[in-house]
Amino acid sequence: MLKMTDREFDQLAGFIKSNYGIKLYKEKKPLAVGRLSNVLLRLNLKSFSQYYDYVISDKTGEAANELVNRITTNHTFFMREKEHFFYLRDEILPNLSKTLKDKDIRIWSAGCSTGEEPYTIAMIMDEYFQEEKIFWDTKILATDISEKVLGIARKGEYSNEKISALPANWRLRYFKKVNEEKSILIDKIRNDAIYRKFNLAEEVFPFKKKFHIIFCRNVMIYFDDHARKSLIQKFYNIT
Structure with a gap:
């Protein structure tokens, strides 16, 4: 499995926070690795730094959309609470x-x-x-x-x-x-x-x-x- 350095996590967390207001805490790093590793493999990227560069350089916004889609948890059901x-x-x-x-x-x-x-x-x-x-x-x-x-x-x-x-x-x-x-x-x-x-x-x-x-x-x-x-x-x- 790909590894994510603290610096790489901070890069991605900073991007998500500044663009979407979502705070990604340090303890979520394993979750981020698990949910994003397949994306890196699909894109043939060797590191999360390369992935960060890919996201910020994508002018269509699709890469950023996929990033936030994968990071946020969508657990819900009808008549919840x-x-x-x-x-x-x-x-x-x-x-x-x-x-x-x-x-x-x-x-x-x-x-x-x-x-x-x-x-x-x-x-x-x-x-x-x-x-x-x-x-x-x-x-x-x-x-x-x-x-x-x-x-x-x-x-x-x-x-x-x-x-x-x-x-x-x-x-x-x-x-x-x-x-x-x-x-x-x-x-x-x-x-x-x-x-x-x-x-x-x-x-x-x-x-x-x-x-x-x-x-x-x-x-x-x-x-x-x-x-x-x-x-x-x-x-x-x-x-």
């Missing part, structure tokens, strides 16, 4: 449904990964509004830094293990069976999420309208204190 979704259903939606005259609920799933979070929100919204939903704009903006995970999210196809935490009637109502191992979301729910690539480390968020709800869960664990405070302030400014 279900209390958050129950709070949305039981507290937030009843309040908004009474106070929003234009019937436009603006929701952002920031760091949406492979789509389980925004789709869970979409199902919550569908269950809450039921036949009244046609009178509401309930589209969800779902963003992530990784084009790879966004592609998976747009497809809307998941292993049955990923959807096992959902109520049985939801699995029947909102999914179609692909085979014994996978199911796919119905269009009604899949079309409620609008997926876009977006970097939360951007200095200025470009949104013209403010959001009523922002979900940003299990994302800031990758950030240092300064980046967390900066992101929270930016969220505050658009709500």
Whole structure:
């Protein structure tokens, strides 16, 4: 297996931090080696220094995308930390449904990964509004830094293990069976999420309208204190 020096790790960690706001701690070096070694072999590179040079010289941004895709962990499933979704259903939606005259609920799933979070929100919204939903704009903006995970999210196809935490009637109502191992979301729910690539480390968020709800869960664990405070302030400014 290829070895990574401390200097090489610092180079890659510095690039990720400055471009994506993600803090890669020293103890993650074995993880970085494990996830990037195949990339170096594929590119016929002999060291992580050569790989760093390759990433920073690639003007298309594809090399940087692959780097951050491989480094970040995308472990998620439907109805993860279900209390958050129950709070949305039981507290937030009843309040908004009474106070929003234009019937436009603006929701952002920031760091949406492979789509389980925004789709869970979409199902919550569908269950809450039921036949009244046609009178509401309930589209969800779902963003992530990784084009790879966004592609998976747009497809809307998941292993049955990923959807096992959902109520049985939801699995029947909102999914179609692909085979014994996978199911796919119905269009009604899949079309409620609008997926876009977006970097939360951007200095200025470009949104013209403010959001009523922002979900940003299990994302800031990758950030240092300064980046967390900066992101929270930016969220505050658009709500």
